[in-house]
Amino acid sequence: MVSLNGNVLFSEVPITIGTEDFSTFIKNAYKFLQTDYSKFFKMDNLSKLAFLAADVLLKKENLNEEEEENNIALIFSNKASSLDTDRKHQAAIENDAEYFPSPAVFVYTLPNICLGEISIKHRLYSENSFFIFDRFNAEHLQLYANSLLRSGKAEKVLCGWVDLDENSYEAFLYLVEKDGEIEHKTEEITRLYNIL
Amino acid sequence: MEGKNGFVKMGKTFVSYNNILGSLGFDSETVVENISKGISGLAKFDDASLLPEPFCASMISSEVIKSEFNKIGDTSKYTKLEQMLILSLKKVIDAADIQLNEKVGLIISTTKGNIDVLEKGNNFLESRAYLSELGKTIKLFFGFKNEAIILSNACVSGILAISAAKRFISEGKYDHVFITSGDLVTKFILSGFNSFQALSAEPCKPYDKNRVGINLGEVAASSLVTSSEENLPKEAVEILGDATCNDANHISGPSRTGEGLFRSVNAVLKEANLNAKEIDYISAHGTATPFNDEMEAIAFSRLKMENVPLNSLKGYFGHTLGASGLLETIVGMHSMKKNILFSSKGFAELGVSKNINIIKTNTPKTLNTFLKTASGFGGCNTAVIFGKINN
Structure with missing residues (x-):
C-alpha cells in the first residue's frame, strides 16, 4: 500500500498492509505512480523502496529540478541497514567454486546509497545521513532535522524510516520545513508513524 | 538561549x-x-x-x-x-x-x-x-x-x-x-x-x-x-564548522568536478568564518584510486586551496572505511598539538591534474586550524574544520 498524508494512493488487492510480495508491489507501485526513470530498475530493493517513497513526497513539491536547486536534506534510518543486499553479495562469495562478486550488487551493500539515488534524481546537493536504530526513533530524527533547519544548513528536511528485511518492508517519510500545519514534535511524529 | x-x-x-x-x-x-x-x-x-x-x-x-x-x-x-x-x-x-x-x-x-x-x-x-x-x-x-x-x-x-x-x-x-x-x-x-x-x-x-x-x-x-571546556587533554580541538553535501552525480564514482566536496568545504569555511588561506593543513581523503584523488585535486583547486599543505593517511592505515574519518581527525589533532605536518606516505610524484601541495616530508609548522574531508559511495562528502584551543 502507498499512502500520502493518510490517504491511500495505491493498494494491491486484497488490501493487507505489508504482506504483498515486495517485487510485485514495487513494480506495480512504480507503474501506478508513473515514475518514468530507467535507473530505477538497476537499484536494489532498499533503494527502490526509498526512492519511490521519496518520489511521492517530492513530486508534490513541484520541484523545478532543471533550473533551480533545492536544499532538501535527507535524514533516513532503518533497522536492517542494507542486509537484504548484503546477503546477496555474501551468497556470491560463499563458495569458492561459484565465487562471483558483482560490483553492481556490492555498491548497494551500504544503506546510504538510496540517499544518493534520491539526490541524483532530484538534484539535491544537500546534507544526507543514514542512521540505524533498533526501532523507529522519532526523537533523534527530530533533533537532527531541527539542527539542520536552525543552523540554515537545510531549507527542508526529508526524514524517515525505510526498512526492508526478508519479506517485510516499510517506508515512512515526512517533510519538515519552518512553516506548516503539523507541529514538528517527537510525539506527533511517533503518533503518525503508528497510525499509518 | x-x-x-x-x-x-x-x-x-x-x-x-x-x-x-x-x-x-x-x-x-x-x-x-x-x-x-x-x-x-x-x-x-x-x-x-x-x-x-x-x-x-x-x-x-x-x-x-x-x-x-x-x-x-x-x-x-x-x-x-x-x-x-x-x-x-x-x-x-x-x-x-x-x-x-x-x-x-x-x-x-x-x-x-x-x-x-x-x-x-x-x-x-x-x-x-x-x-x-x-x-x-x-x-x-x-x-x-x-x-x-x-x-x-x-x-x-x-x-x-x-x-x-x-x-x-x-x-x-x-x-x-x-x-x-x-x-x-x-x-x-x-x-x-x-x-x-x-x-x-x-x-x-x-x-x-x-x-x-x-x-x-x-x-x-x-x-x-x-561541550565542556574543563578537563580537556592537550590535543583537544574545537569544532569550528561541519558540512555534508551530496554530489548528486553517481552512486559509485566521484563527481568529475568535485561538486559535493567543493560545496561542503565552502559551507564549512563559511560556518567557521574563515577563508581558504586561513586553513593551515588539510587532512584529505586520498584513497589512491585514480578518480578519487583527481576529483579532490579539482575540488581543492576550485576552492583556491592549492597551496595549503595536504596529506592522505591511507599510506599508513589503508582505507579503514567507517573509522577513517575519525581516525584521521585524531591524527590531525596530534599533528596540530605537535605543530608538525606528517608526510603523505606513498607519494613521490604528482599524478593529479592540479598542482596541489602534498606534504613530502615531515615539516614543522605552527598549526592553528585544520580541515578534514572525506568522500564516499552514494556521492557523499563531509568537511569539518578544527581549531586549536589557546589556553
Missing part, C-alpha cells in the same frame, strides 16, 4: 580524549609516534580464505586482540570487531572520567559492522549482523543510559559522526557524546572492492603518478565530543 523547540545550546563543542587501536599501536600516542617515524601498518597478505589473490592491507591479529580483551571480558561472547571497539572506547571512557548518565550519548560509526557473521562456519548468530545489536552490545558493556545511535553513511561515517555528535549536543540532548568507530578487513569487503578493480596489490600511493588503487585497513578509533 531558549529556542522554539526547547533548550538550545550555542556554546562551543570540542573533540577531547581519543584512542586509536590498529596495526600501528593500541593508543593514539603510539600510533602517532609511528607515523612520525614514517612507519606504515600496511603489509602484504596471501590468504585465499579472504581473497583468491594476494593483497595489501593493514590488519590486526585476532589473537592479539583476544589477549588484550581477556583482561576485561569474556572473549567467547564478543566478536573481533566488538572486542576492538570496546578496547578502544574503554580507554577513552577511563581517561574522560565522566559519569555515564542521561546526558551522555553514544554514537557508533561503521559501514559493515559484524558482517563476517554471515560467513558459513562463523561461531556467532547471524542476528549479530544487525547494527542495532552491535549498538546494544557496546551500550550494555559500559552501561550507557541511552540507546546507541549508529551512523552508517559509507566512507564519510567517521567524520560525520563528529558532526552528528556536535548537532545532538547543540540541540541540548547531550552534554557529552562518546564515539567509537570501526570496520574489519573481511572477505565480504575485499571481494567487493576487488570486483570494482579498486584494490592495489602494493602499498597505496595517494595523489601519486603511479597510484593504482586502495588498500583496506582495520582499526577501531574512539573519541569524546563534549
